[in-house]
Amino acid sequence: MENTVVGVYDSYAQAQNVMNELLACGFSRDEIQLSPETSDRTSTQTGDAGSGQHSGIGHFFRSLFGMEDEEDRQHHDIYAEAMRRGSCVVTVYAANEQERERAVDVMNRFDAVDISERESQWRSQGWTGYDQSAPMLSDSEIEKDRALYGQSRTQSMDTQDMGTQHMDTQQSGETRIPVVQEELRVGKRAVQRGGVRIYQRMTEKPVQESVQLREEHVNVERHPVDQPATEADMNALKEGAIEMRETAEEPVVSKTARVVEEVVVGKEATERTENINDTVRRTEVDVEQMGASDRSATGATTAADTSMTGAGMRDMGRSDYADTAMTSDDSDYRTHWQNAYGTSGGRYEDYDAAYRYGSTAAGSERYKNYRWEDAEPSMRSDWERDHPESAWDKVKDAVRYGAERVTGRQQRH
Template identity: 40%
Template sequence: MSQVLVGVFDSFEQADQALEQLTRTGIARSNMEVHAQNRTSAVPEEDLRIEQPGEHTEESASYKIGHFFGKLFGGGEQPAEVGHYQEAVRRGGAVLTVTVVDEAQMIAVRSALHEAGAVDIEERVSQWKNSGYEEYDPSAAQYSADETAVERQSFAVVRESLEVGKREVQTGGVRVYSRATETPVSEAVTLREEHAAIERHPVDRIATAEDLKAASVEVRETAEHAVVAKTAHVVEEVIVGKEASERTEIINETLKGTEVEVERVEGAPTGLPGDQAASLPVTRP
């Protein structure tokens, strides 16, 4: 069962770009129509009637929108949105209608219209009502380019944001060297020596046979000498590494921005019967 999706755009160029994008995705041009005033389109002439300012004939864009939905609803009562679409065209916008044949195509087209910049018609109607709009009036004059520009004038609301990051910087460090050293030392040592001792004592006695035997005795002398040996001992270790600590720093900055205030200005009475003061809405984006 076929369905119709409607995209409302602020300009004909946006609607035309959306149409071209949908054409590249496989949507037949015969299933799409663009309704706008005072523009031309790549859509075949029989598929698009460009409405001239102030024109409300049966061939105008606003009329064709109503006629299109009239056929769609079989001549029955049309929803209020149809008048809103006609009002969007009157105010210089454009309406793109797309006939889809299945659910998958409907999802793809809806996404494409959103990405192309289609506006929320309910939100837009809410803005219009702030300036007195109630419903579409076929007898109302088309908006001029200047009127359209004034209605869509916007004021940016600016907010600065604070982003605090971190970066690592070199704050110094330590360098450790290992080098050989020489230290003079003195150490006392006791050395022992042994020497032969000869003692002679005068005696006077009769010699015996034992005394007459030949004999010899050898006595060796000894002396201790100092022997030096060195052994290296590890007496301390120096460990080189890093340890981390954290601190909290308060960043004080001033953020700049803008505020937009909306003030309603009453129109000056003209004094002519039947005249009505009109005001254009100024909206905050």
């Protein structure tokens, strides 16, 4: 399997798109394997069935990796476990190195799963290897498993970002703030849009025509006569026979075929221009000069605000955190919490991040000119992405209070 490329995807639709793109790039259907072959996961078998016969995933990966050494068995276990957890596997058998690189490029464009990261996450949860007797995960179990993976991946990225920032500060005495800008790239691919299928069949219908037919009949009549015989009568007095035949017409049917219509099937190619409307993001860095009296408050608030996730920090830009350096005193937040949430139980610490998030967002360029009604959907999306463990409806009043405290548009709730 020197030129064999294997890609793992979290949805059947995603894997099907990869296969269609590979076909459009010139690979034949015999060179591409999609497992499972249908989106119906209930029909997929995860191990050996019956009297030792291989089926489903087990048979496929044994034929792919061979199971000849420990490395082959490890590959078998990892990919088989991915399918047990609801992923799909696309395999391409490339004829040479050039085709292999082309297949890798296509698979990466569709966000193939980093199987090494998945394996590390599984092992951190206690997974020790593929168990062929283990059942397929249900839809709810798959959703939970991927949510845990996304959460652990975000935490890992945040840790790396903080570690990099700390290292730069310690080694060079300066902090580097990256300005990130997205670029929009639009490509195209051929997809099936339908077509026509023409059937040719024979039909019969009854027809009726009229024809005149002529028939002849022989009539024999006897009449009594009493007269002298003439010479002609005497000459006829001898033996003989007279024949008179009857004739009749009968219909004769014949058929002739004529071409009465033609069906012409062809294709017409047209071109159209489609405008792609999307958004690209860019981080903006604002520098604010602070006096000596602001330093202590800034340091205290910045330390508290680092409890927010790295994803949120990257979305709003590092400079936005400077805007939250209003005061290190959270007594105003605690007073609001006591009035709004105190009777429902819980702790102030459960809402502290929400107050900080609202004040940070309101001080950023992204939201400073928005009304709460306009900004809430976007702020809710960011919050639920970065804090999946905290429901928006539970903390939105705290977020709003933190935002309105910065803008000076506080309302009574």
